[in-house]
Amino acid sequence: MRTVLVRLEVGAAETPALLRTVETMNRAADAVGEVAFHAKAHRRTHLHHLTYHMVRDRFGLSAQMAVRVIGKVGGAYVRDPSHKPTFRRRGAVPYDPRILSWKGERRERVSLLALDGRHESRVRWSEYGRQAVARGKLRGEADLVYRDRAFYLALVVESVDTTPYEPTGALGVDLGVVNLATDSDGTVYKADGTDRVRTRTDRLRAHLQSAGTKSAQRHLKAIGQREGRFRRPTNHYISKSIVARAEDTKRAVALEDLGGIRERTTVRRSQRRRHHSWSFRQLRSFVEYKAAAKGVPLVLVDPRNTSCMCPQCGRVDKKNRPTRDEFRCVSCGLAGPADRIAATNIAARAGVDRPIVAGSEGL
Template identity: 50%
Template sequence: MKLTLLVKLAPDKQQHKLLKRTMERFNEACNDIADVAHQNKLANKWALHKLVYYRIREQYGLSAQMTVRAISKVVEAYKRDKSIKPRFRPHGAMVYDKRILSWKGLEYASILTLEGRIRVPIRIGEYQKARMDRLRGQADLILRDGVFYIAATIEVPEATPLDPVGTLGVDLGLKYLAYDSDGESYSGAKIDEVREKNAKLRAALQGCGSRSAKRHLRKLSGKESRFHRDVNHAISKGLVTKAKDTRRRIALEDLGGIRRGVTVRRSQRSRLNSWGFYQLRQFVEYKALLNGVQVVAVPPRGTSHICPVCGINERANRPNRDSFRCIGCGYAGPADYVAAINIAARADVNRPIVSGSFFEHAVPPQGQSLPLKG
């Protein structure tokens, strides 16, 4: 399985300038090559190479391998849609490979620039440290909010699937980003708080309309999505760890069914349009794969209306969006929790829907948020 490892660079002022100039020159060259590709309708690497290689090297002062990378980058972009000429931003990602980028232990990266190789200190955490030995092949140099990173693709082995002895049902939503069938909830309150704060700032900036305001706006949305991603990482890690430690599979609603036009409950419609929702799901899926935890998708129909105790399936079981109260037996609880129980039960073919162990938390524990950075 392929993952992207983000390694932060800590260049000194001189190195920072040089990296930036190299990146800008690389992207200028890409735009030049794109002109030629588009004019000649050429999406073939070798044909394009013949046409531009020597001139590009000469004109932009790029090394042989940088030129090769620039040509590939253009070809990849142009292939995707030949009707448009690809454009490259001055600080768009610059592609590196092992001939022009290497790692010096856990302290430095050796990176080729317009003025030869430089040794740039790197800043990595425990997560990256444990995986640095897998770094090889292609990597992108990227500039984000004035900070350089290397985004490298690594190949990580998938764990041998564990033989599950039960199911952890997970309902993904917006109010609670996730609610599991053990009654644990992962709140989106912190995200809403950040979003609200940013919305005010954004309104002020939009009223301003200047160039620097626009730049700030872009930065702001980047920060917000990175924060949301951190939250999604924390939640998915929590869910997968719990499932692994208790030897359970994870059950989620089958989104394929939802997309195919199966009736969707109203509260789901807005969340299905949220990228954060898909991201959380993706994170759960890949972390599960890495940890040998099985993930099953169950049909979503009725998961929010069926009473997990007596099985009555009635819309009236949901007096409002957030709560469930069975009109038959009176069983009550937060709607998302009940959905999670139903999702688990649906995946758990070996267990009857009415099963004692699901109701140990008839009154679910107080919703708790994960501790979050920032």
């Protein structure tokens, strides 16, 4: 179970109505808390009986809003009967499907009941939020949160991750610059036209990075997001193919563990850029969550020397990699495409490294 906070685009005209609703629900909650504490109303039905009409008449809440407020206060009081439950003036207020409804196929908009009727707002989904909802089950209850002059919905997503199977072997996956992904079976996953776009944005990115100003940083972020939107369908397709291939053969998916990559100075410059790229991280996270949803075990392996180690004789040498795309072992002569050799090394390491249970946190 996890909480996802999504920002709502509430217009200036709508803000006062929603704020008034939040404040009124909190004032009503305070009044209900007063009654609960003095009457020692431990049972919700009792509290409901004592306060329902007061909440509706005095605060003008709708029937369902009253039910939610009383439920919230009752919950707080049961958790700690020694204190009178009190609520912040603009604290979070509870909504449920009777007073909140989603609009659009991808929940692009949400309609919230306020004191003066329903108000519709656009929902600004984050990548994390979209993925959490896509792989889990969204609960009907949500809190409306007002923070730093903006409204948010705190959503609760229940996990539906499948228990991973016991894998026999691993499908190693090298995520790269030349090819977006290459697996240890030799499958190369590409996207048409991506390289051209990427080279163009890479040049612009390098220019902005050297500028280092605040506006350059904003521009950099925008480029990353644009690239991400462009790459999104490709990343979905590639990650789906990789996970399906592993699932069909009951293997684990093995990826490089990039947890400490920023600290490591031995990582090549070109590699570092690829690890920081927004779309690269998106592809990785797609593989991770699709694997978790399908019950395909995910193994993260030590990334050191995956690109210059010979999988046949174990020789580690930078000269094994005469060019970016080519691998040729200086010791035993094994040769092949560099990405595939790296994927083979990643697969081989999966057996000896710490397995990560599918469904673990950390998108």
